[in-house]
Amino acid sequence: MKFNPLKEKGLPLEKQVRTWHDIAHRKFNKNEIDCYSRTRQILMNGIEVEAWNFKHNFARVCQEEDTLEFLAQTKRIEDAQQTTINWLAPCDQSVLETTLGYEQVAVDLTAWMAQNEPDPYVKETFDFGLLEDFDHLYRYSQWAYMVHGISPNAIVQGQTDVIIGRPTQHHHNCNIVRLRKPYDRAKAAPQTKVNILTLVSGEQQTHNYYAEHGFAYGNECLRETYAEIKDVEEEHVTMYESLIDPTESFYEKLLLHEFTEVCTYHNCMTDEKCEMLMPIWEEFLAIELNHLQTAAELFKKYEKRDPEEVIGEEVVHPCHFTSQKEYVTEILTEQIDKRLGPDKDYLYIKDLPDDWASYEVQKQVGEDGSPTEMTIRVINEQKEHDIVRASEKLIGEIPKLAKRGLQDKAQAPGTFQPEEYKEMVRDKKD
Numbered sequence: 373m374k375f376n377p378l379k380e381k382g383l384p385l386e387k388q389v390r391t392w393h394d395i396a397h398r399k400f401n402k403n404e405i406d407c408y409s410r411t412r413q414i415l416m417n418g419i420e421v422e423a424w425n426f427k428h429n430f431a432r433v434c435q436e437e438d439t440l441e442f443l444a445q446t447k448r449i450e451d452a453q454q455t456t457i458n459w460l461a462p463c464d465q466s467v468l469e470t471t472l473g474y475e476q477v478a479v480d481l482t483a484w485m486a487q488n489e490p491d492p493y494v495k496e497t498f499d500f501g502l503l504e505d506f507d508h509l510y511r512y513s514q515w516a517y518m519v520h521g522i523s524p525n526a527i528v529q530g531q532t533d534v535i536i537g538r539p540t541q542h543h544h545n546c547n548i549v550r551l552r553k554p555y556d557r558a559k560a561a562p563q564t565k566v567n568i569l570t571l572v573s574g575e576q577q578t579h580n581y582y583a584e585h586g587f588a589y590g591n592e593c594l595r596e597t598y599a600e601i602k603d604v605e606e607e608h609v610t611m612y613e614s615l616i617d618p619t620e621s622f623y624e625k626l627l628l629h630e631f632t633e634v635c636t637y638h639n640c641m642t643d644e645k646c647e648m649l650m651p652i653w654e655e656f657l658a659i660e661l662n663h664l665q666t667a668a669e670l671f672k673k674y675e676k677r678d679p680e681e682v683i684g685e686e687v688v689h690p691c692h693f694t695s696q697k698e699y700v701t702e703i704l705t706e707q708i709d710k711r712l713g714p715d716k717d718y719l720y721i722k723d724l725p726d727d728w729a730s731y732e733v734q735k736q737v738g739e740d741g742s743p744t745e746m747t748i749r750v751i752n753e754q755k756e757h758d759i760v761r762a763s764e765k766l767i768g769e770i771p772k773l774a775k776r777g778l779q780d781k782a783q784a785p786g787t788f789q790p791e792e793y794k795e796m797v798r799d800k801k802d
């Protein structure tokens with residue numbers, strides 16, 4: 373059934389203010405929650421952080437009194453929504469457990485979007501980023517085992533494979549190389565705009581989470597692993613946000629932010645099975661419908677344009693979470709040796725120019741070694757093999773994948789070599 377968010381009934385602004393108890397009392401059981409309820413909780417926290425942050429940025433350059441009033445009133449609402457959602461995570465869920473949840477979001481969300489993305493260049497960018505977060509999940513899983521003694525399946529519940537991706541040491545780029553070509557706002561589909569804004573919000577929050585929690589562990593190598601991966605998330609924000617047309621006005625952006633909130637909540641509500649989360653998604657969707665309709669009025673008033681030109685006439689679904697193992701395996705086996713080209717394109721390692729700007733960056737940051745490579749050495753020392761969760765067939769491919777994924781140039785000292793992976797695959801008894 374068609375759901376036109378400009379016509380559906382929302383919750384009036386005066387009913388959006390909630391009590392402290394309502395804001396803060398709910399939390400899930402980490403042993404009982406479905407992994408995809410957890411991914412929705414993680415993603416929607418990121419969406420609310422972006423909504424709140426964007427409104428503050430808009431308020432700092434806005435001169436129209438009615439718009440300033442709307443921003444002032446709804447910033448507080450977005451902020452309270454964020455608290456409710458973020459604090460659903462129970463206090464006994466460790467930083468590493470939450471981290472595995474964040475990377476599961478990135479892998480399964482990006483894979484879903486890539487398959488529903490109408491713009492082929494944007495799709496290629498999603499596929500590219502996907503293999504990086506996939507590798508982060510593998511590296512962090514080693515630490516979750518070593519520090520807390522848990523299998524990654526305690527969090528990902530067998531829905532997402534845990535195995536080497538494009539090696540993290542090669543995710544570090546010259547940030548200029550990360551910049552991609554923006555879509556054209558007049559031609560891009562609402563699905564493309566919502567996909568990108570959703571992903572930017574998720575990546576930004578992943579970065580923020582590592583920035584705020586990476587020092588929670590005393591282990592030096594783990595601390596550096598957080599620092600290394602956090603930097604990649606910074607690059608992901610740079611990469612995905614560069615896909616957005618820079619000529620979108622603040623009013624157009626406001627409209628798109630509220631529309632993205634509507635679409636993501638609608639998607640959560642459609643998919644949710646958890647009885648505690650369901651009423652939250654329903655109520656917050658009603659709140660966002662009201663925000664969107666006011667944003668649409670402001671857009672008409674100040675831009676003299678029809679909001680439907682920007683957002684269309686129905687919701688799109690950017691965040692349907694489901695197991696993506698098959699799709700990820702396909703991209704992994706085809707594209708592990710793909711890199712960002714110097715002309716906002718994509719190249720395979722063999723075609724990179726000798727003066728590729730990212731080589732220099734990788735040499736600089738990896739001069740003393742790469743913590744994510746050391747991670748594999750440490751677990752191999754402790755357990756004689758790494759922690760992987762994938763089909764026998766894919767596990768058999770690890771040495772070949774490692775060989776193709778690693779560059780000869782700018783390889784960090786101490787890098788775990790394909791022959792060593794071969795030994796590990798042979799010894800695996802887990």
Ligand SMILES: [Fe+2]
Pocket residue numbers: 420423449450453633660
């Ligand atoms: Fe919100």
Ligand SMILES: [Fe+2]
Pocket residue numbers: 475478504505506508509578601605
């Ligand atoms: Fe990641």
Ligand SMILES: [Fe+2]
Pocket residue numbers: 478505575578604605608
């Ligand atoms: Fe990421």
Ligand SMILES: [Fe+2]
Pocket residue numbers: 423446450630633659660663
């Ligand atoms: Fe909103």
